Amino acid sequence: MNERDARLGGVLRRIWGFETFKSHQREAMSAVLEGRDSLVVLPTGGGKSLCYQAPAVAEGTLGVVVSPLISLMKDQVDALTANGVPAAYYNSSLDAAGRREVIRRLQAGEIRLLYVSPERLTGDGSGRFLDLLRSVGPRFVAVDEAHCISHWGHDFRPEYRRLGTLREALGDVSLHAFTATATPRVRNDIVSQLGLIDPAVVVGSFDRPNLTYRVRRRTNLLSQVRRVLDAHPGEGGIVYCLARRDVDSLAARLADLGYSVAPYHAGLSDEERKRNQDAFVNERVDVVIATVAFGMGIDRSNVRFVVHAAAPRSVEHYQQETGRAGRDGLPAECVLLYSPADFAIWQSILEGSGEASPEALELLRHMRRYAAQVTCRHRALAEYFGQEHPGDCGACDVCLEELEPVEDATVLAQKILSCVVRTGQRWGAGHVVDVLRGADTERVRRTGHDQLSTYGLLEGMPVAELRGYLDQLVDLGLLAQEGGRYPVLSVTPAGWEILRNGAACTLWRQPPPPTKKKASKRPRRDDASWEGVDTELFDRLRALRHEIAAQRGVPPYVIFHDRSLRDMARLKPVTPAALLDVYGVGERKAASLGPRFLAAIAEHLATSPHT
Numbered sequence: 001m002n003e004r005d006a007r008l009g010g011v012l013r014r015i016w017g018f019e020t021f022k023s024h025q026r027e028a029m030s031a032v033l034e035g036r037d038s039l040v041v042l043p044t045g046g047g048k049s050l051c052y053q054a055p056a057v058a059e060g061t062l063g064v065v066v067s068p069l070i071s072l073m074k075d076q077v078d079a080l081t082a083n084g085v086p087a088a089y090y091n092s093s094l095d096a097a098g099r100r101e102v103i104r105r106l107q108a109g110e111i112r113l114l115y116v117s118p119e120r121l122t123g124d125g126s127g128r129f130l131d132l133l134r135s136v137g138p139r140f141v142a143v144d145e146a147h148c149i150s151h152w153g154h155d156f157r158p159e160y161r162r163l164g165t166l167r168e169a170l171g172d173v174s175l176h177a178f179t180a181t182a183t184p185r186v187r188n189d190i191v192s193q194l195g196l197i198d199p200a201v202v203v204g205s206f207d208r209p210n211l212t213y214r215v216r217r218r219t220n221l222l223s224q225v226r227r228v229l230d231a232h233p234g235e236g237g238i239v240y241c242l243a244r245r246d247v248d249s250l251a252a253r254l255a256d257l258g259y260s261v262a263p264y265h266a267g268l269s270d271e272e273r274k275r276n277q278d279a280f281v282n283e284r285v286d287v288v289i290a291t292v293a294f295g296m297g298i299d300r301s302n303v304r305f306v307v308h309a310a311a312p313r314s315v316e317h318y319q320q321e322t323g324r325a326g327r328d329g330l331p332a333e334c335v336l337l338y339s340p341a342d343f344a345i346w347q348s349i350l351e352g353s354g355e356a357s358p359e360a361l362e363l364l365r366h367m368r369r370y371a372a373q374v375t376c377r378h379r380a381l382a383e384y385f386g387q388e389h390p391g392d393c394g395a396c397d398v399c400l401e402e403l404e405p406v407e408d409a410t411v412l413a414q415k416i417l418s419c420v421v422r423t424g425q426r427w428g429a430g431h432v433v434d435v436l437r438g439a440d441t442e443r444v445r446r447t448g449h450d451q452l453s454t455y456g457l458l459e460g461m462p463v464a465e466l467r468g469y470l471d472q473l474v475d476l477g478l479l480a481q482e483g484g485r486y487p488v489l490s491v492t493p494a495g496w497e498i499l500r501n502g503a504a505c506t507l508w509r510q511p512p513p514p515t516k517k518k519a520s521k522r523p524r525r526d527d528a529s530w531e532g533v534d535t536e537l538f539d540r541l542r543a544l545r546h547e548i549a550a551q552r553g554v555p556p557y558v559i560f561h562d563r564s565l566r567d568m569a570r571l572k573p574v575t576p577a578a579l580l581d582v583y584g585v586g587e588r589k590a591a592s593l594g595p596r597f598l599a600a601i602a603e604h605l606a607t608s609p610h611t
């Protein structure tokens, strides 16, 4: 190990309280240290920030970090400050005195990491600021969330486009781009837009082993969402809805039922949005019900679940949104509740906004395939992003064998398909379901469909269950569902194979309806990540964290991550030296926060006789 590596390792331990590098961090740091341009693609929670922070600290130099949001800059600077690293942001949230103070610290060479917005560096009137930067000689520029530079990414920002001029403006700096977006097109775009020169390209695995993926057909949204919430009482989560009105109605209904929720979408006032986001980040609210407008800039690390109340428009979006769960590496759950109708809705949204390019529709089809197929979800996601995965992940509904195949699926499929044929292939799912169940509706009588041989063929099957099978037949391409707002079902050639020749097919039983039993008030803490953790102590330390965070005006995770609290509640250190062995406790935090946490642990030990 050379001297530089040793220094980095020391910084990692002393400042951040981490024992080892995460995968690819060392490579990414080497590029920064060597001043070689780089593109680093690591999943959310992969530890990208440290890749540029640790080198600046280890070398005692200045690094400039381009970040898209003021709230993100603040969180990062708060987190660095809590670890004793001199850092600052320079953006429109500072008043004149604040700006002068940052400039003073820059000129005195005190700052290791300076966070700035892209417009500050390239917008109108950026000249003087660039002059200042040149005079203090930053060693590198790190562009965080670099996918914002690309049209093909999910958060395109025009200001990012101009960052290519930075190298010329700042002279001798290296440029380093960081993103979690995995598609090659976005990657290539970043390299060319930023004008990276012979960059080191570091690409990690996109698999997130700590996330458990589940896909369910949407039968009763409210009760399905409640089931997830009830499994995580007091824990943080996000529920993504497709439209603003869905957000409003779901949030209202959950609030009425006593859940700790807040809505978030672009139709709310700036003030309300900010209030709800802050409440979530500061853990005053457990669950945000949101459109895709919510997410970037949310660094809350202990999000324990992400629910999609409808399918997103692409696997890229899905990956990005589910990626907000479990940044701390602890287990988290991602549940996709979808209906085939979601894809028709997306198509009409895209058409309405002029975005229905062949590419966009192709992305939508991929999403549909992901939702419909029944294979290891981790593997499906990895392969979608061009990586290998052995499957059998033990962390998805398929590998956990939560899905139950229907016996005699072919016969069931034949019954449904034949009813579609008998009714003339000109009706929607609702009517076909009525006929199969033998319902006595005005339409059934008017059409004379109560005289068909398929009338009442599946009498007694619940509507939701039958609807689910119809959806599956559509997903399997055995039924086509076409025609705008009131889509009509028809049998495809593959469907005829089943009808005529009894070709085999597999259908999956719908999940049983939620039990009525009252949810417990305490989270289930029985997975391996809780092993040896004194949960009572954990709750106590969590309350202390909340109190200190509120006093300091920072989010709780800036004080300590959940992982650190669990580790404390496992190791129960009572001396400052033992506290340093806890995950994520560096020297600064041991000194500034240690006394209060050690006292809480000691008090707990004194008052709880069994431990």
Ligand code: ADP
Binding pocket: 018, 019, 020, 021, 022, 025, 042, 043, 044, 045, 046, 047, 048, 049, 050, 301, 327, 328, 561
């Ligand atoms: P990203 O920006 O890639 O999404 P972050 O930089 O926010 O990820 O880091 C994710 C989490 O991983 C943070 O809680 C961070 O403290 C933690 N982390 C980073 N590097 C390490 C490491 N070497 N060991 C342990 N935890 C780490």
Ligand code: MG
Binding pocket: 048, 049, 144
């Ligand atoms: Mg990040």
